[in-house]
Amino acid sequence: MNPKQHQPDLDEDEFIIGEEDLDEIIDLDDQQVVDNHEDDDEHDEETQQRTMITEIDEDDDSIYTFESHEQSVFCCHLSHDDRLAVTGGQDDRAFIWDITDNGLIRFDTNGHHKDSIVSVKFNLNSTMVATGDISGIIIVWNVEDGKKIYDYEVGNDLNWLLWHNTIDNVLLAGSHETWMWRLSTTRPQCRTLQSFGCANLIAKLFGDGRRLAMGYEDGSIRVWNLKQNQITITIQGHQAHQTAITSLSLNLDDSLIATGSADGVVKMINVKSQKVIASFKLDELVNDNDDEKQENSIESLQFGGQNCLIIGSLDGRIEIWHVPSQTKRNQIPLPSGVSKLLVDPNNVNIVYAGCLDGVFRVIDIRTGNIVDEKRGHRDHILDFSISSTEFMNLVMFFAHVTHCYPNDESAVAYPSELMRLLRLFSTSLHPEVRMFLVRALILMRNKSQFAANDLISLLFELLKCPDKKLRALIKQHIMVTALQFFLGTDPVEQEGDKQRGSDDSDSDLDNLPSAQEIAMANRVNKKTRKRKRLLQRSKEVLKKYRKKSRPESFDFSAIHLLNDPQGMAENLFKMLESFNERFELKLLLINLISRLVGIHELQLLNFYSYLQRYLHPKQRDVTKLLQYVAQASHELVPPDSIEPLLKVIANNFVTERNSFEVMAVGINSIREICARCPFAMNEDLLQDLVEYSSFKDKNVSMAAKSLIQLYRHVNPLLLRRKDRGRPTQASQESGPPIQYGQLKAVDFVSGAEVLDEHELDPGDEPTEVDESDSDGSWIDVSDDENEIVNENFDKIQSDTGENDEGTNGKTVPDQDPKEKA
Incomplete structure (x- = not known):
């Protein structure tokens, strides 16, 4: 449509404008020049930004990249089966997308939120997902069909969302107040906790799910009993922080609470005593360029292995503190600030750090070294989530408990099944899954559940996999095996051999009388030569049997x-x-x-x-x-x-x-x-x-x-005279001490002169045979040595009555002249 067709017909005189009608004269040429310069600057910035993005994209370690958000991403979370991910950002939208299907979007929340989304969480079994924006709107979605289940508006700025760790339909949220909802299909139930006039900025659930620890904007710390709706621990006043609490963490057994504030102060609270047991402040770093102190706000802290507390701050450092001694063990400088820390759930000695320079770092707290770095982000890392790895957790769980069921066929066949799986799909398995399977086999081998040769042959086959970490693990295990081979028997096998040997021999040795019991049986009766010979014979048989039951020992390795x-x-x-x-x-x-x-x-x-x-x-x-x-x-x-x-x-x-x-x-x-x-x-x-x-x-x-x-x-000459002691015949015969490199040849052995030259050699047998032990009757000898010892023991006891009768009414036969001599 032409707009000139709708203009009214006017006279030309009405369009004549004089100078007296002008209010201001604007030079359009100058303004156009300025606008052109601004357009050129914007064009240059866009070109430079596009160039920077292209350079950053060249170094990308990511497996999947999701680019549907138009502005910054503030929060993210993974489902328990590691199939789905939810992200929320500054563009007022949250996306639920499938990781296993090349980032396919299941659904998004376009139009349902009014402001930036600051928190997203899957529930315990990943059937529901909650999204909350900064204006206080909370929406719960069904993961399967993407329908809205429940929505609520808290009315104030939302700080955190948290699903219950043991009940899948209980949701908690915090702003200036704390809400707890029990969601149901009929009528959801809502309950609020007491407010104290300031916002609660962060919260953590205890492992039992009954207590909730919260940090407030005024620096106070409180622990709530959710069942009784009561406060169990309160830290406020001079014992609390002087600024807002920015981070909170619980140790592995929920006995300690660690909190960090915006002024760089860390406090540790004993849950049992309900007191602050430690408080320290991070050292302030000074920038070399402008001599200004950098901001050392503690953005995240986590308890890890080795009784350590890992602290990340905005001034670009990670500090590792030893909790029992309250001393700093290590400090790791970083080129930029730390936004979040998380400890690996499968290895408490590994901590993950998201940094503001867009680099994701993996740190070993035992050595304080950066193990790995992942690049690919274009800007700050504001949040990240760790895979729960349920399958790998189950693999390691079975590896830990299979030795407790030696009679179960499935438990016995479990190592062979893992080895068969690795042989068939070694090159196609995910590197992390393959690594966990190898670690599970090494764990079971350390418990002697299968032969070492089977594992070594499998490890050599796995060297063909293009995985540097796997090769390093295989090299490490082979090195340990080789070192233990040269140092002696494997301690695990040695302990198993001892246990098996003791199980086989204990039942037989328990039935045999000991040498002390045999001697005691002979001591209470009258001493005769016949009983003495039986006692000596029983001791020899017992000694021979015990020597035979000993495990074979090798003197040379x-x-x-x-x-x-x-x-x-x-x-x-x-x-x-x-x-x-x-x-x-x-x-x-x-x-x-x-x-x-x-x-x-x-x-x-x-x-x-x-x-x-x-x-x-x-x-x-x-x-x-x-x-x-x-x-x-x-x-x-x-x-x-x-x-x-x-x-x-x-x-x-x-x-x-x-x-x-x-x-x-x-x-x-x-x-x-x-x-x-x-x-x-x-x-x-x-x-x-x-x-x-x-x-x-x-x-x-x-x-x-x-x-x-x-x-x-x-060398007594090195001692003072009073410390040398009295001289002895041995010290006098030894002579002066020898020097380094000197040999002392001995041509005479003291005491050798008393030996009889005509003494028989140990291998010679005497020519005469003493026949006094024979009583002229046949003796039945059993093949079982155990029966010999028991018969001899019974015979010693039965001789007591015969000797008593012989001495009372019968005469003793004449003794042999040799026995009298």
């Missing part, structure tokens, strides 16, 4: 039969210097090297200086390390190599600033090293250690006296 132990020790030590695996594996490797050096008397001088860095009282497993040092000492080691090691032990352990137990351990370790390498001790160090013989603690004084006793035999 694989470590004694090596062709080139020196070369193997050098290669192992070279690998140890660049070893980056966990500390338990490093201990096994150190143990093998020290045993090689000690058994074969090898020369590996750098090994002693390497061990010095670990010899301090606070070192983990320091007693094992001291044992390995003594194990690697022998007489052929030069004293200059071990003497610095002795000084390190003396300086770090044998000092009064340590406890008495640490001092005693240090002196005993020095004594064990010197017993194998006596030349490493010098006179000054020995005199200092000997002074502890009069120490107030008995353990320390006894350890020093044992060192004195050692050097009285080894």
Whole structure:
């Protein structure tokens, strides 16, 4: 339609405008130039932003990418079966989409919310999903058909949504008040908790589902009993935070509550005593560019393994604190702030961190190292959810409990089924699922549920899978198996062999009388030569039977039969210097090297200086390390190599600033090293250690006296005259102490002169036979040795009555002249 057709017909004079009719003159050319410049700037920004997005997209580690939101995504959650995901964002919409079907959208909430969606949650069995926006509108949806089940408006800003962890139709929400709904098809029930005039910003349910911990805007902390609708714990006033609480976490057994606030303060509360047991503040970081203090608001904190508390703040750091000692164990600097932390439900030593630079980081709290980084986000990570991995949890659960059912066919066949599954679908399985299956098999192998050869052959077949983490796990397990092979029998198998051997022999040994019982039966009766011979014969039979029932022992292991132990020790030590695996594996490797050096008397001088860095009282497993040092000492080691090691032990352990137990351990370790390498001790160090013989603690004084006793035999010249003791015949005959590298040839053994030259050899048999034991009658001998012992025992007891009758009314036959002699 042409608009000129509707204009009215007017005279030309009416359209004449004079200068007196003008109010203002605007130069359109200048304004157009400005507008053109603004359009060019916007065009440049769009081009630059498109270029940046293209560069970021090149480094994308994601499996699925969902791009239906038009603005920032504020919240997300995964269903319990890891099939569905729900996301909500600033565009006032929430999407429920299928992960398994390339991100297919099930339904969205377009038009039902008035403001940005800040919380989305699936219920316990993922049949319902709740969405809530910042204006206070809460809607519950049916997951299957996408229909709205229930909606409610709280009237204030919504801070959190939470489904109950044991009841699938109970929903909780918090703003300035706290609501709890029990949803039903007929009439939903609603209940509110008491309000305190400020918003509750965060909440966590206890594991039993009966208590709810909440942190408020005024810094107070309260724990509610939901069943009784009462407050059980209240922390407020000077004991509470001075600013708003931003994070809250419960430990694994729900005995501790940790809270963090916007001013960087952390408080820990004991649930049983209802008191604050710890309070500390994060150190404030200063920016080097403008010398301004960065904001250290605690955005998230979580309890993890090793009794640790992991804290993430906005100033770009993660701190790991040891809860019992309340000391900071590690600090991990990051290039940007931390928005959220979550602990892996399958491994409490792994924590996941979402950061504001768009990088998702995986951190091992035992070492404080960043294990992995996932990239692909274009902007801040505001929320994330961890897969519940129900299938993998079931796999690990069965792996833990199958050894409790040795007679169940399904439990016995479970390892073989997992191995068959891996052999058939090793390359097509998801990497995480494949990793869990291998870990389950290793766990069952450690419990001796199947042979080691079956697992080793399977692991070598799995090396063809293109998975670096799986290969690292296989390498680690094979290394542990090899180290245990050279160090001796597998402890699990050894314990199983002992248990099986004891089960087989206990039933037979319990029926046999002991040697003490046989001797007691002979002691209460009259002593005769016949009873004495029966007693001796019964003891020999019993001793022979017990010796036969003992398990066979081997004196030589694989470590004694090596062709080139020196070369193997050098290669192992070279690998140890660049070893980056966990500390338990490093201990096994150190143990093998020290045993090689000690058994074969090898020369590996750098090994002693390497061990010095670990010899301090606070070192983990320091007693094992001291044992390995003594194990690697022998007489052929030069004293200059071990003497610095002795000084390190003396300086770090044998000092009064340590406890008495640490001092005693240090002196005993020095004594064990010197017993194998006596030349490493010098006179000054020995005199200092000997002074502890009069120490107030008995353990320390006894350890020093044992060192004195050692050097009285080894080298008494290093001791003072009063500590050498009285000279004995043995010390006089031993002569002066030998030096390093000197051999002492012995040509005479003291006491050898008293031996009879005409004494018979142990293998010769006497020519004469004593026939006095025979009474002239046949004796029936059973094939069962158990019956022999029991018959002899009964015969000893029956002889008591015969001897009494013989002495009362009958004469004793004449004795043999040989017996009289």
